[in-house]
Amino acid sequence: MKAVILNQKSYKLQIKEVSPPVLLESNVLIKLNSAALNHHELWTLQEKNLRSNTDIIMGSDGAGVIIEVGDAVDNFKIGDEVVINPSINWGSNNRVHGEKYEILGFPTQGTFAEYISINQKYALRKPQHLSFEEAAAFPLAGLTTYRALYTRGELEANNTVLITGIGGGAALFALSFAVSSGANVYVTSGNDDKIRKAIELGAKGGTNYKKSTWGSELLNQVSGFDVIIDSAAGVGFIELTKLANPGCRIALFGRTAGKIPMLNPSSIFWKQLSIHGTTMGNDEEFKKMVELISTKKIHPIIDSTYPLEKIMEGFEKMESGNQFGKIIIKIAN
Numbered sequence: 001m002k003a004v005i006l007n008q009k010s011y012k013l014q015i016k017e018v019s020p021p022v023l024l025e026s027n028v029l030i031k032l033n034s035a036a037l038n039h040h041e042l043w044t045l046q047e048k049n050l051r052s053n054t055d056i057i058m059g060s061d062g063a064g065v066i067i068e069v070g071d072a073v074d075n076f077k078i079g080d081e082v083v084i085n086p087s088i089n090w091g092s093n094n095r096v097h098g099e100k101y102e103i104l105g106f107p108t109q110g111t112f113a114e115y116i117s118i119n120q121k122y123a124l125r126k127p128q129h130l131s132f133e134e135a136a137a138f139p140l141a142g143l144t145t146y147r148a149l150y151t152r153g154e155l156e157a158n159n160t161v162l163i164t165g166i167g168g169g170a171a172l173f174a175l176s177f178a179v180s181s182g183a184n185v186y187v188t189s190g191n192d193d194k195i196r197k198a199i200e201l202g203a204k205g206g207t208n209y210k211k212s213t214w215g216s217e218l219l220n221q222v223s224g225f226d227v228i229i230d231s232a233a234g235v236g237f238i239e240l241t242k243l244a245n246p247g248c249r250i251a252l253f254g255r256t257a258g259k260i261p262m263l264n265p266s267s268i269f270w271k272q273l274s275i276h277g278t279t280m281g282n283d284e285e286f287k288k289m290v291e292l293i294s295t296k297k298i299h300p301i302i303d304s305t306y307p308l309e310k311i312m313e314g315f316e317k318m319e320s321g322n323q324f325g326k327i328i329i330k331i332a333n
Helices: 039-047 132-137 139-152 169-180 192-200 214-221 236-243 265-269 283-295 308-320
Strands: 002-006 013-017 027-036 061-069 081-084 115-119 123-125 160-163 184-189 205-208 225-230 244-252 274-277 302-307 326-330
Touching (some): 013 308, 027 132, 081 132, 132 326, 139 169, 139 225, 139 283, 169 225
Parallel strands (some): 225 244
Antiparallel strands (some): 027 061, 081 123
């Protein structure tokens, strides 16, 4: 089969013919229609931290059609359209993943290929209102966002929510999910056009974080925030604690702006703030996230689509930060 392989010397991606995956008795064999890119893979390419004695096929997001089922499979049949849960081996503790946890793409071979064989418990039926491209867009970013917003952020209807860095996949899912749940949502971005687009999608307002006055500008729009979803950290995180209402829940799942310097403890304990580190999610959260998307008829925002052969162009666009929505890799018609 055709697959995108990580060259462990050059750390570039290359197209290669490889053996098709083995179908175990509890697995389903999926012909992938589409995959999607995530910062999770981009960081791998930048940090050069994966090593294996065999070819590495990255990719966490994917959707396609089951073409073969293992002897022990009882939930699916050939022809079923499915989406893949990339959160593998979470473990028995729903509060935190266990030692054997992994994100699909390493060491388990991922979705940047024509086919994937995966345990049936990590396949869910594709929401009927979504195309394959849309279905491939939501697994990793949607799951991360669902846990951040509902489990860690304890979102309630009519909460006032701040989402930083609008434009990326996870931030846009946070916007869609929160708006569909009746929250009042505000956003930040370094791009005014992205803020305007977010308002068209249901945000109440926002501000450009490149301005030195971005925090005070938000407080001119709203008195404070009950839930804050952040994927940047960095110096700006200090401002988030100032924008937080007493009892605010801050969910952090990224590090695009680097480490957090000089955080004042008193701003945390006097406001009774809860700062939650979070990443990915457990099996039950994935099911609930898919149910939310299906029930609310949520459509993921897609920025652009590239053929498998031009996957590096997709990563180059992601690295530039110019996308608004998910970057999709089209694998098959």
